[in-house]
Amino acid sequence: MDYCRAERESLMEGAQQLAEQRGHALTAFVRVEQGLSIFQCQCMHCGKTVVIDVNPDPGEKDMYGEALIIICIEFDGDQDDAKANDRAADESAPDWARART
Numbered sequence: 387m388d389y390c391r392a393e394r395e396s397l398m399e400g401a402q403q404l405a406e407q408r409g410h411a412l413t414a415f416v417r418v419e420q421g422l423s424i425f426q427c428q429c430m431h432c433g434k435t436v437v438i439d440v441n442p443d444p445g446e447k448d449m450y451g452e453a454l455i456i457i458c459i460e461f462d463g464d465q466d467d468a469k470a471n472d473r474a475a476d477e478s479a480p481d482w483a484r485a486r487t
């Protein structure tokens with residue numbers, strides 16, 4: 387039993403991104419049980435898990451787990467890097483400053 391590798395990796399990536407948006411820092415995915423299509427990893431901060439199923443039964447989700455829903459306890463929401471680049475545009479001389487007759 388082997389599953390499409392690209393599909394598995396894009397699932398893992400998608401799940402990882404979702405969890406990281408919530409502040410989690412995930413370990414690597416490991417196969418839950420040999421022969422199953424289910425992989426699991428967990429957050430190093432809070433222990434919440436992410437589970438992906440690369441071959442879900444009809445009607446089942448292909449990714450689930452608390453880390454996809456709940457925000458990490460370590461998540462501080464600090465995001466003020468964006469304001470740093472605001473003042474650096476005053477240095478260039480305009481064209482008319484060079485006009486001389």
Ligand SMILES: [Zn+2]
Pocket residue numbers: 409410411429430431432433434457458459460
């Ligand atoms: Zn976490």
